[in-house]
Amino acid sequence: MEETTRHPLAVARAARDMTQVALVAGVQAAARRRGMRSGTDKARVRKWERGVEPNEESQIYIAEALGLPPDIVRSDDWPNWLPLTADGVVPLGPHSSVPALREALRTAMERRTLLTISGAALTALAADWALGPTGALAQARDGKPISEELVAFLETSTQRLASLATEQRQHTAVLLDAHLSTATDLLARGRHTPATGLRLHTLAACLSQTVAWHRFDLGHHTHASQYWIAGLHNAHAAADRDMGAGLLGDLAYQAAWRNDHATAADILNHALTRAQNPAARCLLQLRLARTLAARNDRRAVLRALAAAEKHLSDAGTDRPAWCAWVSDADLAVDSGQALLDLGDTGRAHQLITEGERLLPTARDKTRGVFLAYRAASYLDLKEPEPAAAAATQSLLLARRIGAPRCVALVDDLLPRFQPYARARGVPELLQLAAA
Structure with missing residues (x-):
């Protein structure tokens, strides 16, 4: 195995500051509430935490003792259904990569979302990443050997799935989930060299980021957060600072989307302390400008936009894959949207229109977002007809x-x-949106 970790039951119990004695009491109380009697004692809990599998009834009692609803239990997947944290964030550490992946995969299997990860927890994670050193990868000596051919296949097929046209990517979610589950199992149970382990961690980070964006686009925010966090742990294990900064940038983007701009700014400032590639720094500065604009900090916005422009001019062709797409189109539109939030509608509209024109046809999802921004800029200029046309296209x-x-x-x-209900294109837009 890649690393020695405590049993998930022990981790879940510790996350709730619960001793084995307290868990015993909780299990026995859960049984009594059902008119039953449980023979659970401390010795039995120790056996569970050493690999003995409790029966389905005991698993339901365990869930209740941990403060979880009974319908979270999947007795055929013990102990993977156990949450490993109380706040949704696995602490960053030398052996945290697989537990973070397991937590993301477990959360995605839940029939309902149990928690929303707080901005404070995400900011603390970002601070730990910014200050903490990465650990050296150890050679895994246990488990079945992993061939380089299998890892190469996973890398190649993942790259092909990620490079599909935007319209086709909506059909690939199940395949990407399966690839990530496979990479997780290989890290957890396979025997590999440090070089192969490095490739697997990098693959897991890339897959986690892609899956997170799928969840985010669907509005599954807690699931998206967990996958970005899992990606951060694996980028950390692979000592890939730019990838780690990018994953923090994604978490910040999500926070800004949910109007938590204080958290977004804090995360981005931590990410910028270690990001090195100019394209990566450009993207982080653009996101920082957007969230600062929402807080009406004009001077800081202009500094961030100037930094983003300088970084983009310095960026060559050697870029991380996750930010290889950053271009003049993104600089123009994000700059325009920041200025729009600051009330500079004329210049903002020019930049957003220019950026939408510069965007390559392969980036249809981004084009849809840019068109929505253009519609908003037309509305700010009190021009409902072109606004309706852009919104309809989007x-x-x-x-x-x-x-x-x-x-x-x-x-x-x-x-x-609504105030322009009789303007050309507006009734058709409203009818289309209602359909």
């Missing part, structure tokens, strides 16, 4: 490629069209 594109997040952007604009 909505049709988003529905075709399966991009619910773009649909949500247009939906948020609809109340602003």
Whole structure:
């Protein structure tokens, strides 16, 4: 195995500051509430935490003792259904990569979301990443050997899935989930060299990031957070600082999307302390400018935009894959959106329109987002007809490629069209949105 970890039951218990004696009492109380009697004692808990599997009834009692609903229990998947944390964030450490992946996969299997990860917990994780050293990868000596051919296949097929046209990516979620589960099992149970382990951690980080964006686009925010966190742990294990910074940037983007701009700014400032590639720094500065604009900090916004422009001019072709797409189009649109939030509508509209024009056709999802931004800029200029045209284009594109997040952007604009209900294109937009 890649690392020696405590049993998930011991981890879940410790996350709740619960001793084995307290767990025994909780299990016995859960049985009594059902008119039953449990023979659980401290010795039995020790056996569970050493690998003995409790029966289904005992698993239900364990869930209740840990403060979890009974329907979280999947007795055929013990102990993987156990949450490993109380706040949703696995602490960063030398042996945290597989537990973080397990936590993300477990959360995604839940029939309901049990918690929302707090901004404080995410900021603390970002601070730990910014300050803490990465640990050396150890050679895994146990488990079945992993061939380089299998790892190469997973790397190649993952790259091909990620490079599909946007319209086709909506059909790949199950395949990506399966690839990530396989990579997790190989890290947890396989025998590999440090070099192969490094490739697996990098693969797990990339897959986690891609899966997270799938969940985020569907509005499954807790699931997305868990996958980005898992990716961060694996980028940390692989000593890939730029990848780690990018994953923190994604968590910050999500926080800003949910209007938690204080958390977004804190995370981005931590990410910028260690990001090195100019393209990565450009993207982080653009996201920082956007969240600072929402807080109306004009001077800081202009500094961040100037830094982003400088980093983009310094960026060559040697870029991490996760930010290889950053271009003049992104600089223009994000700069325009920041200026729009600051009230500079004329210049903002020019930049957003220019950025949408520069965007390559392969980035349809981004085009849908940019079109929604352009519609908002036209509304700020009190020009409802071109705003309706841009919003209609965005909505049709988003529905075709399966991009619910773009649909949500247009939906948020609809109340602003109500005063212009008779303007050309507005009735058709409202009818389309209602269909």
